[in-house]
Amino acid sequence: MPEDVVLPIPNLALPQSLFVLSKPHLSHLHDNARKELLEGIKADQMAPYYRSVTAANALPADAALLEEMEAANTAELARLDTQLEEAEKMEGESDIADALQARANHFTRIGDKERAVEAQNLALEKTAGMGSRIEIVLTLVRIGFFFGDFDMISKNLAQAEELIEKGGDWDRRNRLKVYRGVHLLSIRQFKRGGELLLDALSTFTATELLSYNDFAAYTIIANVLTLKRVDLKKKLIESSDIIQVLPELPTLADLMKNLYDSHYDKFFLALATLEQTHLIPSRLLSPHTRFYVREMRILAYSQLLESYRSLTLDSLARSFGVSEEFVDNELSRFIASGRLHCTIDKVHGIVETNRPPLKSAQYETVIRQGDILLNAVQRLSKVLY
Structure with missing residues (x-):
């Protein structure tokens, strides 16, 4: 396999579909997820993964389909084993390494985690080329993403970084930024993760990990929360790379533009839509939904309160398109936790800012x-x- 060809294995769209099927509250997405999951399994002849999926009752078991895929897996493995034996007898070390890598990629493609990890590590030991070694480690990272193994992801990201420092090219350095950025988002480190994704925005090539639209969506979601207002406009709203995908991401366009333009009622609506369409259904972001929505609300409240020494609860409620009771309850929680620097005069219905000097x-x-x-x-x- 040429070094510049990156195989999109394992298929990372499948655990997303499996995640959706595991959530009863996402039942409106189940039909499409079930179809995509089954089609992906059939396309890559993923007998081991199919067994685990049917065991979890995500798909109905089909004995004939399983038998057909297992037969295809056995035949392909026999072919690869023969190829490896011939390479060991007749060819040099590079051909042996290629044969080992092809065998490892087979296990990776069909979703056999234990055999894939073992085979990829063996291929890594026998591979001399720095570029190929980096690709093997990045494949191990993707296996970690596929199975939700955070220890495996962290370990191999660190190893990939070491290898790239020793001799990685420009493309692999940029792809590693995307891998690290996505991982950081998955562990709620939005600021550093957003910085890495933003840095890779104009040079994105990691299509084996996620689509460009998903990459752009993650970049916007992370950076709307963490960028200062002036940077939000410069790096996102006016970015040509972001502008070209916004027609396909209307909710995210509404979110960042209405936050920047201080249209807080529309911003709240966009945030609620984002929660239902991009956060809750996302395998990556779903665990952080409550945190993200809370932090975005705090950001919006802070942005408005910074402009005034005081304002009435009524005007604040109207700005956000919610009731006075809602604003009163929410501000009270954020003030008590030290997240907002203001006080509420309930008698006169006034919110007074009391930001401490820098x-x-x-x-x-x-x-x-x-x-x-x-x-x-x-x-x-x-x-x-």
Whole structure:
């Protein structure tokens, strides 16, 4: 296999379909997910994966289909084993490495995790070319994504980074940014993950991991939350790479434009739509839905409150298109947790901002972090002495 050909294996659309089928509240998406899952399994003859999927009752078991796929898997493995034997007898080390990699890719394609990982690691040991070694490690990362194995993802991302530092080319460096960015989003590190995705926006080639539209959606979702207002316009709203996909991502277009333009009632509607269409149904983002929606609301409230010393609850509620009771309850929670710097005068129906001076805020941060450090040192000293 030429080094510049990246096989899209395993098919990462399938665990997304399986995730949807595992959620009863996404029943309106089940028919399409079931169809895509079965078609993907048939296309790659994924007998081992089909067995696990039917065992979980995500698809009805079809004994004839399973038998047909297992026969195809056995025949293909026999062919690859013969190819490997011939390479070991007649060919050089590079041909043996290619045969090992082809065998590993077979197990990866059909969704046999244990044999795929073992075979990929063996191929890695026998492969000399730096580019091919990096590709094998990135394939192991994708296997980790496919099966939701975070330890495997972290371990192989670190290994890929080491290899790329030793001799990775421009394309693989950029693809690694996407892999790392997606992983960081999956563990709720939106700021660093968003930075990496944004950095790879104009050079995206990691189509074996996700489609460009999904990549653009993740880039917008992460960076709307973390970018400053001036950067939001410069790096997202006015980005030609983002502009070209916005017609296919109307909810995300509404979200960032209405936040930037301070149309908070429309922003809240877009956020609610985003929650239902992009967050809850997403295998990657679903665990972080409540966190993301809360943080986006805090961001919008903060942005509005920064413009005023005080404003009435009524005007605040009208700005967001919600009731006074809703705003009162939500602001109370965020104020109590220290996320919003304001007070509510319930008698007069007024919200007054009380942002601490910058130096005072920095001083409080230093004191708080200093206390944490001192406590850690004290605990360590007890262990050592």
